[in-house]
Amino acid sequence: MFDAxxxxxxxxTDKCDLRCxxxxxxxxxxTISFNSAKQMIDVLMKSKKRIVEVNFSGGEPLMGHRxxxxxxxxxxxxxxxxxxxxxxxxxxxxxxxxxxxISMIKKNNIDFIISVDGxxxxxxxxRIFRNGRGSYDLIKKNIEKMQDKGIKASISFVFNYNNxxxxxxxxxxxLRPKNAYINLEIHSKHDSCEKKxxxxxxxxxxxxxxxxxxxxxxxxxxxxxxxxxLNHKWLKAQYDYEKYGISTKKKFVYPxxxxxxxxxxxxxxxxxxxxxxxxxY
Ligand code: SF4
Numbered sequence: 001m002f003d004a005x006x007x008x009x010x011x012x013t014d015k016c017d018l019r020c021x022x023x024x025x026x027x028x029x030x031t032i033s034f035n036s037a038k039q040m041i042d043v044l045m046k047s048k049k050r051i052v053e054v055n056f057s058g059g060e061p062l063m064g065h066r067x068x069x070x071x072x073x074x075x076x077x078x079x080x081x082x083x084x085x086x087x088x089x090x091x092x093x094x095x096x097x098x099x100x101x102i103s104m105i106k107k108n109n110i111d112f113i114i115s116v117d118g119x120x121x122x123x124x125x126x127r128i129f130r131n132g133r134g135s136y137d138l139i140k141k142n143i144e145k146m147q148d149k150g151i152k153a154s155i156s157f158v159f160n161y162n163n164x165x166x167x168x169x170x171x172x173x174x175l176r177p178k179n180a181y182i183n184l185e186i187h188s189k190h191d192s193c194e195k196k197x198x199x200x201x202x203x204x205x206x207x208x209x210x211x212x213x214x215x216x217x218x219x220x221x222x223x224x225x226x227x228x229x230l231n232h233k234w235l236k237a238q239y240d241y242e243k244y245g246i247s248t249k250k251k252f253v254y255p256x257x258x259x260x261x262x263x264x265x266x267x268x269x270x271x272x273x274x275x276x277x278x279x280x281y
Contacts, residue, residue: 002046007053010037012061012068018093018135021126022158031064037071045078052079055089062096069104076108089113091156093127094139102149112153114143116175118168122160143175152178157227165209173225180227182210 013031016023044052054075056068072088079086090105094114105112116139117123124134146153155177159165172180217225 002043003048005044005047005052006049007055008040008044009055009057010040010061010068010071011058012056012064013059015063016058016060016093017063017095017129018060019128019130020093021128025059027059032067034067034070034074037067038074041071041075041078044075045082045084047084050083051085051087053087053089055091057091060093060096061090062092062101065096065101065104069100072104072108087111091115093135094142094153095135097142097145102146102151105146105151106149112146112151113156113181114139114153115156115158116143116172117158117160118163118165119171122163122168122171125163126158126160140175147176152176154178155180157182159206161206165206166213169210169213169225169227172227177226180225182227 010032014026014028015031016025016027041054044054054071056071058064061068068090075086078084088108088110089112090110091113092115094116104110115127116136117125117127120134120136120140123136123139127135129135143153155172155175157168157172157180159168159182214225
């Protein structure tokens with residue numbers, strides 16, 4: 001039954017220190033128990049895949065970094081017995097970082113994705129603490145601290161249609177991300193008012209600006225920026241690729257000779273299991 005299982009996604013906790021305005025997560029003190037995590041790892045070990053993945057998200061998963069550490073230690077022991085390789089990923093808001101976390105990331109070669117919404121101005125509009133203060137400065141400091149320790153985080157960027165996309169993309173690059181993912185969907189998918197307010201022409205305009213930004217970056221640097229477009233089909237549909245196109249193979253072509261507008265890194269669908277934290281315990 002679990003032969004093809006490749007990934008476990010642990011929602012470690014519902015707790016979060018931020019109060020992002022667009023957050024859809026229910027806040028509570030629920031945190032996963034080590035026993036249920038162990039059971040999930042045991043299930044993953046039944047997979048026939050040699051390379052498997054364990055993802056940690058939340059809420060803010062690093063509010064439960066001690067339990068993450070315990071899960072990893074257990075998973076590593078089990079993987080060693082079964083001769084498996086585990087790739088770890090933490091998806092974090094980037095506000096919590098200490099020496100213990102840095103050493104866990106380095107020791108286990110954990111991929112790390114931090115949510116940053118472009119420039120400080122755009123980010124601090126939505127990604128705020130309980131007291132309303134923006135989180136950008138702290139997150140930037142933590143990204144730099146990680147880089148000093150040899151860890152390069154990727155960035156997940158939620159684009160807001162009210163903001164200046166070119167400024168946001170430029171700002172993302174100043175953080176020197178390993179990779180960055182644009183999430184263009186969140187405001188159109190989950191906020192019907194916003195969708196109505198901006199309509200198709202506004203979205204077309206944004207798409208062209210993104211496309212133009214890619215083109216300018218490529219012309220200047222002769223390579224593509226580390227920012228694949230998450231919803232590439234939607235973007236392609238909006239974009240006039242008679243004039244320009246970006247290939248799926250990290251090279252640029254005039255006019256478009258390939259089907260896809262931008263390449264994607266790993267948004268494929270794979271067999272995966274997802275947990276939720278239990279009730280308070
Ligand atoms: S960091 Fe994530 S879970 Fe926390 S408030 Fe923001 S969107 Fe919600």
